Amino acid sequence: MNIKKLLPQLLTLLVLILIFGFFSYNAQLNMENRGLEFGFDFLKYEASFDIQFSLIEYDGSHSYFRAYLVGLLNTILVSVIGIIFATILGIVVGVARLSKNFLIERTAAIYVEFFRNIPLLLQIFFWYFAALRALPLPENAEPILGVSFLTIKGFFVPSLIWNNLDIFIYSIIAAIISIFFVKMYARKKQDNQGIQTPVLKISIGLSIFLPLLSFILGGVDASVELPVIKQLSQSSFTYEGGIKLPPELIALALALSLYTATFIAENVRAGVQGVGKGQKEAAASIGLTPNQILKLVVMPQALRIIIPPTTNQYLNLTKNSSLAAAIAYPDLVLIFAGTALMQTGSAIEIVSITMLTYLTLSITISILMNWYNNKIAIREK
């Protein structure tokens, strides 16, 4: 290590230490002046504010930590919904972009160009303040499929009431594990004896049969609870029973999935186009059927191109779900960096916790992605 290499590093380090020292000194001084104390004790205190929509039991008497959990779960909920719909829509649109049909290709292209060139925040506002406000009041709502109601106050859907839900979940896990083993067995058999096993049919059979068995033998039981209209006052109605999805959630999930789907669609298109023409021709020349070409030749190569940027989009969607604060959907940012910060005044702690949460989420996903990337990367000599 010579001086030429050491000097710039030491200088950078020194500058950084000075900046951090300056900041923390000021922070200490400022907090003393305002009578604040640094620490995470406030997490245990009573939150004493209500949250409109929560997945776990929560009211004002719970702690700030519980409020944090509610926010985190709401963030995860809207992200998962968004990711599912964005993936489905993205694949459909991406395939449509590759269609030889002029009308389909153009429609998909217009959708992609339009939705990805408009700020996401604007789209969220549009759905929440303009589109969903045009929905009917609860008393005028027409039932969808006879059981659910899309109203200005939210989407009311029937809920399932379970008995022995845990056994049902175990049966699903068992089905997944057994499918996994069947797959392993089938691959081994193919490798050793060259005999193909109908894996798909067995998997479908298993995934129907095992949960069914849990109904018959395990005492699992489900009944449907329908939303029923109820009068609150002279002119105010709502629905009781079932599950209520608040309009904020719908607007947010809608905007997030429509926006992210455009990027996923472009990834899918790039991935399929990225597979060389020669690959398909070579596959066809050794006598594979079109379905086999798609399954065995095109898809594995296309996925290698598609998956890394798509994971990135999932990450973006999760981070973008923090825009929820703009329409008051109670997510992590709104509850914690908004309400809790106003009440406790512990700005440094709360903003750090919020950022660390997102950071942990992102870094976990990117580590997984790097691992996957290394696994599927082409090994060149």
Add this chain to the structure above:
Amino acid sequence: MNKLNFLTPDKNNLYPYLYTGTVLFLLSIIIVLSNSLFNLDLIYFLPGTISFFLPLVLGFIGLHLIRIEYSGIKLLEIINKKINTNNFNALLSLLILFVIIKSLPPLLNWFIIDANFSGDSKDACSGSGACWAYIKTWFNRFMYGMYPNEEQWRINLSFVSLAFLGVVGFFATDKFKKFLTLYYVVVYPIIAFFFILFFISGGPIFFDFSYGIIAAVISIILGFFIPSKFKMYYFIIVPITLYILLKYVFFYEELIELGKLESLEWVETGAWGGLSLTFIVSFFCLIFCFPVGLFLSLGRRSDLPIIKYISIGFIEFWRGVPLITVLFMSSVMFPMFLPQDMFIDKLVRVIIAISLFEAAYVAEVIRGGLQALPKGQYDAAKSLGMGYWKLHILVILPQALKLVIPGIANTFLALVKDTPLIFVVGLLEIVGMLNLAKTNPEWLGFAMEGYVFASLVFFIICYAMSKYSYNLEQKYKTDR
């Protein structure tokens, strides 16, 4: 005449198929068209479900019948190739056609035919269409925010002159071409920064700016008469002397206080807003994030461990958090880190925060370009005896940046689309102004018009940017 087989139309019986198919197809279109345009149900006598599916079935059979290969009719070939390759495609095409026909008239009605264009109050908008009078009345606010009406020429003038200074580079003669990079990377941002800082915000600080301009203009004019031998010293000494003279001797500050000199009215940054703020924020972030990102990407690939890990930590941190929390940090957490009497303007804080945030993304994009270069480029440059900086500036960066034009353009697009988020700290650009206007009691109920307007504005800006970047990419594409 050969035997007709309706399941497999062929060329031998071209015309019977063609005529029946065309008639059926047109019939289905006419049914839907009359329904959507004139609200006329031509097949009212049929029961509900059948009348719903009839156009689809008719059109499907029609398209099936006209799917004839090698017919020799140009139009037919085009139709078959574009929308009618097989049954499934034909069905999808029909569905899309019907949806377009069904939805176009209501959309046109809302946008143009039933819309109100004139008037300056809510009463003017009684029709069922859009109320563009609302946009017209609020147009100034959407563009300039709360900036005082009579001062808005300052924003216009700044943007026009900055745009002019920006396109000057395209007309540069060969003699000046080599200075273009220096101009765009260093000179232009500095000019723009001072222009906006002093001219748009105005106030006493504006005088500093105007002295500077006067000093610069005078020294440039005088500079023509100075022998080139002394030019360098001249341009270092004279402008500064002139500036000091102007500021402290000729226009002594008391004159301002006495009111003999009128300054530009001070407009605080809180009043800036609308689309102009979108431009200001994205412009500055764009200028600042690029160099920072460049250095971060170089740092990440450096072999000095401390610099490398600091860069990695920095990049991964900013990429891992949502922008909204960064803005929260800049508004509630950052003031805690400053000495009590020190105050940094909200807008400046936001610009710094967004720049650092986007710089991390720019860094990753540039790193992609650096990684894509073959190692031979480094080796070749090193074998010529180039040092680190020379190697990067002359050999590596020109090639790497060329490779990442689309990626950088995408990052800049994301930046423009992220600007509305500054509502978090209370700055209202166009989307924020829309939300403000929406809650005005005299103009309730026009949220849709506002959002449609803003969407169109952003769409035009972003679409133009992406097309421009595509052109740039094509222009600088070199075969390797």
